[in-house]
Amino acid sequence: MIVFVSVILKEIFEQGRKYVWERPATCVKCNHHKVWSHEFVQRLFDGFDTFLLLKSYRCPNCGCVITLRPDSHFTRIQTSKETIRSRLSCRLQTGRWPPDTPFPRQRHWLKNLRRRIKALLTEAWSHGEIAAFDHFISIGQTPVSSSI
Numbered sequence: 001m002i003v004f005v006s007v008i009l010k011e012i013f014e015q016g017r018k019y020v021w022e023r024p025a026t027c028v029k030c031n032h033h034k035v036w037s038h039e040f041v042q043r044l045f046d047g048f049d050t051f052l053l054l055k056s057y058r059c060p061n062c063g064c065v066i067t068l069r070p071d072s073h074f075t076r077i078q079t080s081k082e083t084i085r086s087r088l089s090c091r092l093q094t095g096r097w098p099p100d101t102p103f104p105r106q107r108h109w110l111k112n113l114r115r116r117i118k119a120l121l122t123e124a125w126s127h128g129e130i131a132a133f134d135h136f137i138s139i140g141q142t143p144v145s146s147s148i
């Protein structure tokens, strides 16, 4: 299970295992009063040429493993939410892809966003694709996820 936390990636990069993570107060699954330190998981993020170590905790009651993840990023995506949003915004406004992010990746995001809009929003959705992006975030979904 993933719990999103507010962290600064650069600090995690610099401090590695010494970075002080905030332990979840209770288990997010069974609400047990204490979770134990578990292991570090390696995850890639844009802007770093090596894995960053994210902390996980384990609930002694239900066995649930809780991994902390930066709230600046979606699950399973290396690029930050803000960067994805700004790249899509630029493409939709200017008709061109910003050159600083690989084109196939950007096209993939837009394709997935459009698939999700078509599949999940009503035909009456008239607020535009960036508003849909924000809407999916507001309901806890990844707007550019390939799974619907």
Ligand SMILES: [Zn+2]
Pocket (backbone or CB within 6 Å): 027, 028, 029, 030, 031, 032, 059, 060, 061, 062, 063, 064
């Ligand atoms: Zn639990």
